[in-house]
Amino acid sequence: MTLRDFVNKLLGRQPASATTARERLQLVLAHDRSDLNPELLEQMRREILEVVSRYVEIDLEEGDVSLETEDRVTALVANLPIRRAKPVVRPEAEPASDSDDSEPLWTASQA
Amino acid sequence: MTTSGSRSILICSGKGGVGKTTLTANLGIALARQGMRTAVLDADFGLRNLDLLLGLENRIVYTAQEVLAESCRLDQALVKHKQEPNLALLPAGNPRMLEWLKPEDMERIVALLRESFDIVLIDCPAGIEDGFKNAAAAAEEAIVITTPEVSAVRDADRVIGLLNTRGIKPIQLVLNRVRPKMMANQEMLAVDDVTDILALPLLGLVLEDEQVIVSTNRGEPLTLNGSQSPAAQAYSNIARRVCGEEVPLIDPAKVRGGLRAKLGRLMQTKIF
Numbered sequence: 410m411t412l413r414d415f416v417n418k419l420l421g422r423q424p425a426s427a428t429t430a431r432e433r434l435q436l437v438l439a440h441d442r443s444d445l446n447p448e449l450l451e452q453m454r455r456e457i458l459e460v461v462s463r464y465v466e467i468d469l470e471e472g473d474v475s476l477e478t479e480d481r482v483t484a485l486v487a488n489l490p491i492r493r494a495k496p497v498v499r500p501e502a503e504p505a506s507d508s509d510d511s512e513p514l515w516t517a518s519q520a
Numbered sequence: 521m522t523t524s525g526s527r528s529i530l531i532c533s534g535k536g537g538v539g540k541t542t543l544t545a546n547l548g549i550a551l552a553r554q555g556m557r558t559a560v561l562d563a564d565f566g567l568r569n570l571d572l573l574l575g576l577e578n579r580i581v582y583t584a585q586e587v588l589a590e591s592c593r594l595d596q597a598l599v600k601h602k603q604e605p606n607l608a609l610l611p612a613g614n615p616r617m618l619e620w621l622k623p624e625d626m627e628r629i630v631a632l633l634r635e636s637f638d639i640v641l642i643d644c645p646a647g648i649e650d651g652f653k654n655a656a657a658a659a660e661e662a663i664v665i666t667t668p669e670v671s672a673v674r675d676a677d678r679v680i681g682l683l684n685t686r687g688i689k690p691i692q693l694v695l696n697r698v699r700p701k702m703m704a705n706q707e708m709l710a711v712d713d714v715t716d717i718l719a720l721p722l723l724g725l726v727l728e729d730e731q732v733i734v735s736t737n738r739g740e741p742l743t744l745n746g747s748q749s750p751a752a753q754a755y756s757n758i759a760r761r762v763c764g765e766e767v768p769l770i771d772p773a774k775v776r777g778g779l780r781a782k783l784g785r786l787m788q789t790k791i792f
Contacts, residue, residue: 411789411791413706427713431717442677442681
């Protein structure tokens with residue numbers, strides 16, 4: 410956030426249009442680059458939540474799965490607040506494979 | 521790069537009207553003035569304009585079409601610039617060429633040009649369809665030009681993705697039509713915003729400059745007559761950087777003086 414954005418916020422004004430432009434671009438480019446439409450993203454989000462909720466109890470309201478882009482690398486970022494771990498964790502679950510730079514990165518943070 | 525050391529550089533943008541042809545014309549002249557034997561190839565067969573910006577539209581006899589059909593020699597089709605004999609234009613052929621033109625045809629033409637020129641600039645058509653693919657096939661390096669507008673940056677991003685998959689490098693960025701005042705007021709994407717988003721090294725920054733329109737009216741690129749206008753200087757600096765010289769970039773924030781400019785810079789400070 411720049412000083413101008415901060416002043417605008419204090420005065421209840423809209424952010425500078427360059428800030429809006431940057432944010433809109435980052436969002437649209439993340440989708441352009443991944444070739445994922447919002448529908449597919451939503452489907453993926455549901456499936457991710459389903460898998461994760463087998464292991465831990467997550468806050469479905471607060472959960473967020475989105476695409477973020479930095480340095481031409483698009484990452485799928487999942488922020489899933491965990492309420493508590495479920496008592497039964499199946500041991501035959503596949504170990505997480507080492508992710509390559511070009512593949513989506515996964516982050517899950519605890520709320 | 522081939523053994524001869526000749527370079528082929530694609531000038532592209534994705535979006536139309538951001539300044540590809542103006543950059544090709546001015547960069548071509550500026551490179552020629554530095555002693556580089558320079559060829560500019562109009563690869564926009566559908567809507568050719570490079571001849572017009574160079575003021576060579578009345579001197580075209582043959583085009584790339586006749587060269588490909590072998591009904592004339594390359595040197596017969598090349599239009600040499602009278603004031604700047606180091607520069608030659610290979611005009612675009614008839615729009616009907618688009619029906620049969622293939623990437624191999626462009627490769628053949630550029631290979632021919634590279635035999636007798638140090639640098640070949642390829643003026644790419646807008647879009648990412650066949651015209652772009654044909655032009656890109658013949659290039660080893662690329663300059664992507666964009667303006668600080670969301671649509672131009674988005675289209676540039678698509679083009680950069682396609683250039684990357686073709687193994688074209690280096691890919692460098694020219695940011696055109698920069699308005700320092702709007703940038704200072706944060707009503708225009710900042711230079712860093714664009715370079716961060718596109719993740720390309722910046723080859724040049726061209727300020728919005730009315731003289732560009734005047735020069736296109738006359739068919740005399742700004743770099744031809746030693747103009748000191750901001751855009752003319754920017755194009756000359758780009759040419760020097762293309763040749764490997766280190767020339768510092770201008771800082772749009774420093775273009776304007778006075779208290780309001782200082783305040784504008786202060787307001788751009790990132791606080792968190």
